[in-house]
Amino acid sequence: MKIARFEHKGKVVWGSVRDDVVTILTGELFEGATETKEKISLKDVKLLPPIVPPKIIGIGLNYKKHIEESPFGTPEVPMIFLKAPTSIIGPLDPIILPDSKKVDYEGELGIVIGKRAKDVKESEALSYVFGCTIVNDVSARDYHQQDKSFARSKGVDTFCPFGPYIVTGLSPDNLKIETRLNGKTVQSSYTNDLLFKVPQLISFVSKFMTLMPGDLMATGTPAGVGPMKKGDVIEVEVEGIGVLKNFVS
Template sequence: MKLLRFKTGEVEKKGVLVDGKIKRILGTFFDNYTITDEVYELDEVHFLPPVIPSKIVCIGRNYADHAKELGNEVPSEPLIFLKPNSAINSHEGLIVYPEQSNRVDYEAELAIVIKKRCKGVSEEEALEYVLGYTCFNDITARDIQKKEGKFTRAKSFDTFAPFGPYIETDFEDFDNLYVRSYVNGELRQNGNTKDMIFKVPYLISFISNIMTLYPGDIIATGTPEGVGELKSGDVVEVEVEGVGKLRNYVSKEK
């Protein structure tokens, strides 16, 4: 089932995608909800981020070939960093090129959406805390990252955390999904989650033993090789098998 948030006019709504159309739902994604007979076409709504997380936890260098392409060692345990809530961006949203950077990159990722309060869980029980999965683009000011050797400033600019358009709740095999990126329609990344160093249950357990995860929190699981530069005017897309395609537009204008 594909869950989403959207607007018609100024009204924010929740919905589920059924046969290519949106059916409005009442309630929350995290409790019981009711599917109504209120139906919308995809081209008549404005997409919103499917959830508003309290935090976005990202995993660095979780694909060996990506670590290699940037000249980094493969980590022996998950390398985690946070993106702030203020970086959240939606499907069809604008990625704003910051004045401080001359090199902004795309990074296509599978992201986990947490369903309920999650603290100190084991790998065996980790999947009980998953609402579903979504597409994520870990936008990065690469020149700043290289200059500082750190992640926070380079990855935290406003608009640098697009995700969506849907949360897919029905995955059974999240260990064998293609993860792709496109720039102006050209394929740039073509990875597969089977190549992740640290798998989904391990990541949830590892992170939840550091910090409490709350409903709607996002874990971005890392990007495969093939990351590259974006320029003003580009259209960048992230596609995760079974989830959909996240599309964003790059601009130096706010």
């Protein structure tokens, strides 16, 4: 199922998307929401971030070719960081640049957790996944150099566009991921190039912090990271999910 979140008749609701039609869902999303008979044209709704995550977990240096282009060595364990919940924006929302001298795009596959997970075995990890989505892990490089920390460089307001949908039942093993800047392809890879695969990430993170329904995990970015400037259009496409498009302002 392809799930969208949007405003309808003054309320924020979820719907399942097929072609250009959205069917309103009823019930709790993580407890088995079901389709109603009410349908809306997709072009008549403004898509919101698919969920409001309790926490956003990022993974650094997790594509092999991205590690090769970076000045850092290969991590021995997943490099975990957190992004501020206030950094979340949805599709077509503006990425607002701060006074940073270098703000980069980072197209990523996102994983949404579907149930409480603590000390999860790798062999069982995928059963805790609700679905897959798309994340742009926007990052201010000079902030990171100044702080020696990801907190400010990745936590700025509007620095976590994600969506447009959550897709359930989609295997994260070998999805094509592509980022386009003003229509030009700048990142292109497959998720089988991940150093630490999704089951490893879920198992590892769950040893240190309890994962809750709705938590969002950005699994890392491929090679080709680069800067954005005001007026740019940035698109991240992941096979089977769609295109996350945002404007830079």
